Each structure stands twice: as structure tokens, then as C-alpha cells.
Amino acid sequence: MNLRFIKSPEKRIITEQLNEQFGIENLPYLLLESGKEKIRAFSGHLSKEEISKISQILNIESIGIYLLRKETHSELRLSFDATHILKNQIKNNIIDINKAQLIEWIRGRDVSINTDKGIKVIKYNSDFLGCGKSSGDRIINHVPKDRRIKK
Amino acid sequence: MKPELKPKFIERMHKLLSNDEDFENFNEIIHKPPRNFIRCNTLKISPSILFERLSKKWIVSQPFPEHHEIMLINSDLKPGELGNAIEHLLGYYYIQEISSMMSVLALNPKPNEFILDLCASPGSKTTQIVAGMQNSGTLIANDFKLDRIMILSSNLERCGVTNCIITRNDAINICSRISKTQLRFDKILLDVPCSGEGTLRSSPKTFEMWNENIVHKLSRQQKKFIAFALKCLKPKGTLVYSTCTHSPEENESVIDFALKNFPVKIETLSLPLNCRQGVISWYGDKYSNETLKCCRIYPHDNDSEGFFVSKLTLLEEMK
Known part of the structure; x- marks a missing residue:
């Protein structure tokens, strides 16, 4: 798996967009890009640096859960399971x-x-x-x- | 048609069980399909809410007062009915045989721990571990084959697992690599590939595939697995070794090998199923008396599948 962690400014944009679309205010996860326009969320205790080190010795297939996909017109589509894990925040x-x-x-x-x-x-x-x-x-x-x- | 047991298998099971009646009880139950157990996925729903929902369509019970997440479906079900229910598709429960839940109960995963599940697919025990961790800490779930990884991945998504890193490596290779770094785990689940003698009720094919050579070959592989896995554990860390087979070569022999070669001690287990002690001698081999602390789960003692669980603590870091 090619690891690309989502940096803070990009995470802020994603959170703002989720807030605008669904009222979601907080994403307490480490975000990673996985495949075309897909974002995954990881709640584990390991830092980006620790995960990067692990990826040098182990063959990582996936991390965390599939969270969302970037659609056209900068809309975000939450995954089937993301709607459940964020259900307490979804208002709109x-x-x-x-x-x-x-x-x-x-x-x-x-x-x-x-x-x-x-x-x-x-x-x-x-x-x-x-x-x-x-x-x-x-x-x-x-x-x-x-x-x-x-x- | 009732599958025929191979003579050597009959001989070995006779030797393991205490008398003819004990063997007959075993031989009777292994030809009956297993009961339908499910485990509530507490990452997504509480046992009380799930119980209420499922009770509207099935006869459901919670047979273990200390484990409300374990539920038994007593209704007559159509083929595939449990897997095709909306609550299953939403990840509210996992269809899991009761005996296979025992290894994770022995592991006793807690929030914020760093855990390795070395042979993780299809993910029943992996998702059970994460439920105990409450999606905190980190779980590394490893398996070897891509098709098995796909199934594992799908089950982890369905159950809402967010704290897991899935890796695809040979079990010995992954442990060898980890042991050369500073990474060490609080707990490791080593639920190894085995001859599957305990799964005769759900998988009668095992009757045909079973032979003694496979048992010996697997035993050698399992000893390698445990030797390499222990190197990845923190001092005072826990390793749970489990199989779904009865053969002592794949069970007590592996634990005896670990006790005699590595700084480990074996723990006494308290599980909610009827367990028999481990064996200490088998076809001329003598095992440490400590292997009595292993837990043998026989199908006729619990109306379950057969299983084996043991729990080791590492006393000092291995070099």
C-alpha cells in the first residue's frame, strides 16, 4: 500500500466540507489517501512516523476503515460504514x-x-x-x- | 450420508477420551450440525438492543451471564438466513462458533493495547479483539494469502473496525522482521492453521482430508510459529495459542516445546465452557506437567465444536 497521510490543512478542508454537507464537526482520526479519491480513517495509537516505519518492514494491505470518497464538485460521499461511525454527528x-x-x-x-x-x-x-x-x-x-x- | 471416520483417527480419539461411553458421545455429536451462535458487535450496538431486535424474529438466548454479547439462536433457520439478515449486513453481529470465541476471552484484550493477530483471516477473532480494545490502541492483523486478506478486510469494514492495520506476510517472516526492530506487542493471538479435527460438525470434509502425516507436518510448522511469535512480545506480555483440533502434536506438544525452550510460564484459564485438562503423555512422548493447564474443549462436553486454548506469559524479553 502506498501511504499518503492527509496533512492538517487538507484534513481541515475535508472536515469543513463534511460540516457543510452533514453537520459533522470532528474527525478524531488519522486520515490517509487510498486509491483514487478515497480516504481512510485510522483510530489507532500509532503515529504517522511509526506507521511509516512499520511499512518499511511489513507489507501493509490497508489501514483503518474506508471513510469517504471525493465526488465531483468537491462533494464528499461517506462510505456505508462511515455513516454509522459518525452517526452521532450527522445532522443534515x-x-x-x-x-x-x-x-x-x-x-x-x-x-x-x-x-x-x-x-x-x-x-x-x-x-x-x-x-x-x-x-x-x-x-x-x-x-x-x-x-x-x-x- | 454419515461420513466415515478413518481407523487411525478413531484410535487416536479413543486414546484421548476417557472410555468407550465418552468416545460414543463424541462420535454421536460430531455428526450433528453445530448450534447457531452469534457474537454481538459491541463496536456498533449494545447486546440489550440487539437482543431486543433479534427476539422479534428468532428465539434468542444469552447463555452466559458474564458475556451478554454471546447469543444463541434457537430457531430453525433457512440456509444463509443468519448471514442475510439486515443486522448482519449492518455489522451488528458476527456469526461465530462458541468455542472459537474462547481464545479471545483468554487473551482478554483491553483498550489502548498493542496487539498482533498473526493468522487473522477471516476475522471473527480479530473483530472480537477490537471489540475488547474499543477501537483504541492498535491491532496488527496479519494473514498470508490475498483472497483471505480480502475476506478479512471486508469483515473488519462491516464491523466498523478503525484501529487495525492489515498486513500480508508469511507468519514467520513477519515475526522475524518485527523481532529485529524495537516493536513489541502487549498481546499476541496465535490461532494457527491446524488439521481442524474440531470442526467436523461444520465441515465434514475434514473427515476425508485428515491424515496423520498432515498432523505431524503442521506440528513442526506450529512450533516455528510460536518460537518466532514469542520474540515479538513485551516482557510480561501474553500469547494465546489456539487451534480447532484435538491432536496433542498440534497442541500440548507445541506448548511443551515453548515451555522447555523459552522464558515463558503457562497461565491457568477460566473460560465459560467446560474444559478438560491438557494431556501430558501421548504415544510415548512426555510433556511438562504444566501442560495440564491447557484447555481442551470437546464437542460433546459443550454441544460445540472442538477447540484448544492455552495462555503463556513471557517472563523476560527474548533476544
Whole structure:
């Protein structure tokens, strides 16, 4: 894995953007870039320097959890699991879906909902179910394939 | 069709178990499918909330008063029903056989510790360790093959694990490299590849694949693993060695090798399953009396799979 730690100024921009989109104020993680436009979050006690040293002797495959992806127009899309770990901070752009929509969503299908365009956090009761992209009249599904209910 | 046990396997199990009745009880239960245990992922949900949710669709019990996270599903389930439930997809629980939870209970992971899980995939014990660490400290989860790493990675994401570094290295190679640095771990889980004699209930294929040569080959490999792993431990650090097999060559023989060659002591275990003492002699080999402190979990003692756990403390740093 090529390690690229996100520096403080860039982390500040990401946090500000998350705040604007979802009301998230605090990212208590070390952030790393992983693959194209993907950011991972690490909560462990090791510092950047210690992780870099470890990477010189061990073959690191991944660090922490997949947190978000940078979309076009500088929007950020939280990963399926990030919506859960940040659920206590998410205040804006939440779409509460009903049981019928949940069944569609968790099977990987888009759901028809009229709302403003942009990235939305999908929620059913107390369960946070990742993000979708609203086109105005439907939410495009981003539930990872291995997390969908099989028919 | 009932799989046939190989004569040599029958002979060895007869020798391990105390009498004919004991063997018959063993032989009866290994042909029955295992019970459906799950472990609540406390990183994402509390046992009480999960219990309430699952009780609406299944008959659920929490058989261990000191471990509310362990739940037993008593309903008749369709194939794949546990894995296809929304609570599973959301990472609220992990489907894990009860005996395999014992090695992490023995390890007793705590917040802020630095832990190595040397043979981590598919991740049941790894996620259990992180639950104990509450996503603090750091866990290095290692495995060797890329396909196994993919499964491990997927399970860690599903369970919301944020404090883990996944590495792909040969177990001996990784320990050799670490031992040449200043890095030392508070705790190591060494849940080694084994002949799988304890998994006959869930994996009847083991009946066909089992042979004594594999047992001996694995035993030699497991001794190398423990020798190299101990070099990565801090003084007073803990190493838990576990297998899902009954063969003493892969269990007490490995612990005896560690006791006789390295500055370690073996700890007495207190686990919520019925454990039998370790064996101290096997086909002419004599093991240290200390191996009596090992824990042998037999399927017919607990209506579980078979397992072996032992816990070592390193007395002084190894050079």
C-alpha cells in the first residue's frame, strides 16, 4: 500500500466540507489517501512516523476503515460504514426512508424520493445505511455489493 | 450420508477420551450440525438492543451471564438466513462458533493495547479483539494469502473496525522482521492453521482430508510459529495459542516445546465452557506437567465444536 497521510490543512478542508454537507464537526482520526479519491480513517495509537516505519518492514494491505470518497464538485460521499461511525454527528442531508424503501435500498436498488440534488445520508429508524446521490427525484444506490441482502 | 471416520483417527480419539461411553458421545455429536451462535458487535450496538431486535424474529438466548454479547439462536433457520439478515449486513453481529470465541476471552484484550493477530483471516477473532480494545490502541492483523486478506478486510469494514492495520506476510517472516526492530506487542493471538479435527460438525470434509502425516507436518510448522511469535512480545506480555483440533502434536506438544525452550510460564484459564485438562503423555512422548493447564474443549462436553486454548506469559524479553 502506498501511504499518503492527509496533512492538517487538507484534513481541515475535508472536515469543513463534511460540516457543510452533514453537520459533522470532528474527525478524531488519522486520515490517509487510498486509491483514487478515497480516504481512510485510522483510530489507532500509532503515529504517522511509526506507521511509516512499520511499512518499511511489513507489507501493509490497508489501514483503518474506508471513510469517504471525493465526488465531483468537491462533494464528499461517506462510505456505508462511515455513516454509522459518525452517526452521532450527522445532522443534515439525512433522508429517512420507510420500510418499503428500505427493502429496495438494501437490495441495491435506487429509491424514488423527491428531494434536492446532492449526497444524502440514508437512514431507517436508528440504522444508518450509507449515502446515495440524489438526482432530484430518485436516490442512486451506493450500498456495496457484499452488504446487500440477497434475493 | 454419515461420513466415515478413518481407523487411525478413531484410535487416536479413543486414546484421548476417557472410555468407550465418552468416545460414543463424541462420535454421536460430531455428526450433528453445530448450534447457531452469534457474537454481538459491541463496536456498533449494545447486546440489550440487539437482543431486543433479534427476539422479534428468532428465539434468542444469552447463555452466559458474564458475556451478554454471546447469543444463541434457537430457531430453525433457512440456509444463509443468519448471514442475510439486515443486522448482519449492518455489522451488528458476527456469526461465530462458541468455542472459537474462547481464545479471545483468554487473551482478554483491553483498550489502548498493542496487539498482533498473526493468522487473522477471516476475522471473527480479530473483530472480537477490537471489540475488547474499543477501537483504541492498535491491532496488527496479519494473514498470508490475498483472497483471505480480502475476506478479512471486508469483515473488519462491516464491523466498523478503525484501529487495525492489515498486513500480508508469511507468519514467520513477519515475526522475524518485527523481532529485529524495537516493536513489541502487549498481546499476541496465535490461532494457527491446524488439521481442524474440531470442526467436523461444520465441515465434514475434514473427515476425508485428515491424515496423520498432515498432523505431524503442521506440528513442526506450529512450533516455528510460536518460537518466532514469542520474540515479538513485551516482557510480561501474553500469547494465546489456539487451534480447532484435538491432536496433542498440534497442541500440548507445541506448548511443551515453548515451555522447555523459552522464558515463558503457562497461565491457568477460566473460560465459560467446560474444559478438560491438557494431556501430558501421548504415544510415548512426555510433556511438562504444566501442560495440564491447557484447555481442551470437546464437542460433546459443550454441544460445540472442538477447540484448544492455552495462555503463556513471557517472563523476560527474548533476544
